[in-house]
Amino acid sequence: MHPDDTGLTATEARDLRRLAGFMIPADPAFGVPGADDPAIIQDVIATLRRDTADVKLALAALAELAGGSFADLDDAAAEAVAMRLLAENAKPVLVLGRVVLSAYYRDDRVVRSLGREPGAPFPRGHVMPPTDWSLLDPVKTREPFWRKA
Amino acid sequence: MTITHDTVDVLIIGAGASGAVMAWSLADTRMRILCLEQGDWMKPTDYPANGRDWEARRMTDWEIHPSRRARETDYPVNDDNSVMKVANFCGVGGGTVFWTAHFPRLHPSDFRVKSLDGVAEDWPISYWDLAPWFEQNDRFFGVAGLPGDPGVPDRNPPMPPVPLGRTGAAYARAMNRLGWHWWPSDIAIATEEYEGRAKCINLGHCTPGCAQGAKSGADITYWPAAIRAGVELRTRCRVREITTNDQGMASGVIYYDFEGNEHFQPAEVVILACNGVGTPRILLNSTSGRFPNGLANSSGLVGRNLMLHPWPQVRGYVEEEMDADRGPMTSIWSKQFYETDPSRGFLRGYTLQFARGTGPVTEAVQGAAAGAIPWGPGHHAAFRRHFAHRLVVGIACDDLPEEHNRVTLDPVLTDSHGIPAPKIDYTLSANTAAMMEHGIARATEILEATGATGITTSRTLLNSPGHLLGTCRMGTDPERSVVNPWGRSHDVKNLFIVDGSIWVTGGGVNPTSTIQALALYIADQMKQRLATLFD
């Protein structure tokens, strides 16, 4: 999908990808890609929908902090600008964080790295450990204590 | 042009928890019963748990706040001037589509707060008036739980409780260490096959619709039975106002269909079941020369005494792995601090409600917003310390009525049909604030007893339980209440209200079990009085 079809310009899409890489970097120790991984960033952009306006606002703030194209800054400058933006508690920045995290933590590789099977909860469900109801024994010895009325 | 329909005997507005109960219970009278609902029938295949984006949807088209969810079938609510936010769902089943299904009842003492504690007002009915209807509702709705709880009156849930899991067991051990009461919660989830409903498979993420159909809701229990018994349910019909005739009786309603066409639906009896925000909104929108301040409002109490259940949450993280998003969200409750003990510095009390954790997206989003999970190189290690290690104790505080807490009509905001939207004004009383702090301190002790660290508290803003109560309260005195002890408006004798708005006090529990028992009780009272209903 072309970024423009989703409401982001090519420049915004490039900035978003670079920013995502600073937000959640790849980490071989955990066997995980960064949030700037092509499949993840494509998922972010394809599912922006009602969050597009806020994400564009956050990216505009990023460009302003960068004094131009964020994607073209050198690594040290870009990281400093990214962290300044992310330290803001403004709603557009929180929305941007949410959409990146939403796509990141449903990526198969990331989900597997957490020891879980990727996919929708239904119809697989989960098996719960058996309950040890003897934990209730001390409570069962109590007299009723609700107030009679 | 207004489309006018044939007169029905009974018109119910709202197909949620209480509207469904009324439709089903009144069906055996063989009257012609119609329900108008602004939302749609929900399809389990549309629920988030079917897709990989299940957690993200909780923050978009399955948001709990109607203004942010903003479906065509929602109406906006202005709650800028409220410390608590509104949560609801509009569709067949109402809030029982989008709910957690925790199913405690009010306690006997909740109906007698004035006599026992000298606060607010007593209800005009008692727990014991509702007792048979609680039991009937538990059986029909399908409730899991365990008899024998010393913290509440006897009840007989028809199915065994939901599993404790690792999280529930961690809480239970801590509570035993502290010597405090706990018990498996009553939850309206099928823990075994029940009346054609499939058994829970621990999908987790129960609140925004159960794809398995194990979580109970009015759409999959009362509605199919009511429709089989001859009740008509029209969806995508949004009621603007209730009309009245020369005798001051309700004559029907004006509503808009999904294409925006205006309809007049005449009726002999009108029953409001639109919840504690939707119901006063319709009454306040139903003005006329005879009822300039809205219908059924001679007391001036329509919209007042709004109760929303302040619900602080205390969160912490333990070393060992917990359930995270696996299994029904709640597993146990504690009634240790429910009944009044004046030495605590406040009157009335609260239920402690113990939750499991969340899925990875929710943990990451909340952790990042709180600054607990940083951006950058430290992100992964911090995330792994949090995800699947979370414990959360909710404090369901009693909410007492105060007239300044209220629903009015917003002067500017409207829904997509141009109908004025509700505006909420709500503050916390000193008693509630003291109760909250007491609960937060106890919940903190519990988490410490589990060995949790990183304990934080979220006080009110984000924890909107969707309990909308009190805005048309019941009573014997027409100057101090909107409806009589069996739900009939004091002013308009063929107008009934059956949803959470008729509550007199809030209690410290989730309300739906009591809302439905009360609706069953009112339906029974109406059936016993059919010949003299308007006297």
Ligand SMILES: Cc1cc2nc3c(=O)[nH]c(=O)nc-3n(C[C@H](O)[C@H](O)[C@H](O)COP(=O)(O)OP(=O)(O)OC[C@H]3O[C@@H](n4cnc5c(N)ncnc54)[C@H](O)[C@@H]3O)c2cc1C
């Ligand atoms: C996220 C969430 C979690 C919850 N969890 C729990 C829980 O665990 N336990 C519990 O007991 N309760 C829970 N609740 C609360 C529960 O959903 C409500 O108590 C219950 O649904 C209220 O029943 P009601 O009949 O008063 O109204 P509702 O069920 O809200 O039904 C009202 C219906 O009226 C319709 N309506 C409103 N206005 C109009 C109009 N003008 N025209 C036509 N139709 C209209 C609405 O669309 C809606 O379908 C939760 C709620 C939410 C939102």
